[in-house]
Amino acid sequence: MALLQVTASTQLCFLVLILTLSVCSSFSISSSLTVHDLLKKKGLPAGLLPKEVKSYEFNDENGLLEVFLDGPCLTKFENRVFFESVVRANLSYGELMGVEGLQQEELFIWLPVKEISVNDPKSGIILFDIGMAQKQLSLSLFEDPPSCKPQQGFMSYSGRKGKGIGVQR
Template sequence: MSITALFLLLLLSPPITVSAAPTAYEMLKRFNFPEGLLPKGITSYELDESSGKFRADLNGSCSFSLEGSYQLRYKPTITGYISDGRLTELRGISVKVLLFWLNILDVIRIGHDLDFSVGVATASFAVDNFFVSPQCGCGLDCDDFRIRKLKLRSGNPSVSSV
């Protein structure tokens, strides 16, 4: 094949596009969840699209407090099943309730709320609380940087600290 023929072949060929695989955070959004359900630092993930079985890996274990009242702990590997608005059979995420660490087993999205189940109890939180991924060690309050969110009061937007 001559150089001219090769050049014409390349010129007339459709452009080659390379699409990067979506991140674990983008996959959460695809299933109608906010990315803040996972802390910053997910190094890899796997998803079996046919069953919804997933695995997400952190660079080690991760713990932090949110708003001074909830302590969360993530193991280096988080597993479970994901479908639209449902995370089930979770392993690797726990929350401290009083003096005990309880595993978060399911997260179900119902409208603008997320229901977190630890088996014997369920707690509901607004989806708005999970738009930003917390950071291991300091949660949402790192280096004196406070995450702010927009609140509507009497039709006028105002910014307040979380």
């Protein structure tokens, strides 16, 4: 009877060890995935975020994506784009919804990007929802992650923290 108990507890330990190793290996696989690879896996172009991403967190259960940069920075797609130190969005296949921390310059006014989506990859079009309008851009602008230049001294002038409609130079 004692031999049977040892065998059962040994089997239990072995099962726990196997589960632990499989969980650890799945974490290492997902953590080796860059945010640019994650975007491609989710049907979006890698160049939506700059090369200078320091780290990111993605919750696969609720889709929350948080991207961390060393600091605010400025780059250009078709127009100039401003990234805050932290960019948040809900990531699902082909879209970033509820985007925070990203603004695009339109006619000398900085507008928050609220949503980015690729409805049909074959169309070659990506849609940016900037509140007042949806802007269609060529997917080819976003093939490679752009370099983003650090920008210090930018201030939101909307008066509401986190809800800025613009940035002043």
